[in-house]
Amino acid sequence: MTTRSSSIPATxxxxxxxxxxxxxxxxxxxxxxxxxxxxRVTFRCRPxxxxxxxxxxxxxxxxxxxxxxxxxxxxxxxxxxDGAVAADLADRVPLPAAxxxxxxxxxxxxxxxxxxxxxxxxxxxxxxxxxxAQAETTLDSAA
Numbered sequence: 789m790t791t792r793s794s795s796i797p798a799t800x801x802x803x804x805x806x807x808x809x810x811x812x813x814x815x816x817x818x819x820x821x822x823x824x825x826x827x828r829v830t831f832r833c834r835p836x837x838x839x840x841x842x843x844x845x846x847x848x849x850x851x852x853x854x855x856x857x858x859x860x861x862x863x864x865x866x867x868x869x870d871g872a873v874a875a876d877l878a879d880r881v882p883l884p885a886a887x888x889x890x891x892x893x894x895x896x897x898x899x900x901x902x903x904x905x906x907x908x909x910x911x912x913x914x915x916x917x918x919x920x921a922q923a924e925t926t927l928d929s930a931a
Contacts, residue, residue, distance in 0.1 A: 802917025
């Protein structure tokens with residue numbers, strides 16, 4: 789799941805969730821011949837401190853993948869900052885029990901695509917999208 793075909797443009801994703809599990813994900817979705825379009829998707833999760841955000845990443849990826857699949861995308865390549873999530877999906881490592889169901893849900897959603905990859909890439913775009921999501925969830929928590 790970590791290799792990326794050059795024929796599939798990268799969809800950069802940034803995400804965050806507040807203390808109560810209300811989350812937002814931003815995805816820069818490539819568009820043929822145009823600049824990437826920005827997709828905003830909300831999600832809910834139950835963040836657990838011990839998982840260090842992996843549960844939030846699973847929920848965010850799930851929400852974005854569902855939105856892209858429903859809009860007709862057949863192949864996706866996600867760039868995310870979280871290397872642990874990319875490794876989970878690529879290496880099939882043992883998971884904490886709390887991640888089992890989110891992992892299965894995400895894997896099933898990704899399997900609905902002709903091709904799907906998740907790549908760890910902490911580049912400027914993913915950092916910017918993550919900062920945007922963090923700012924939004926922080927403002928929502930403060931309100």
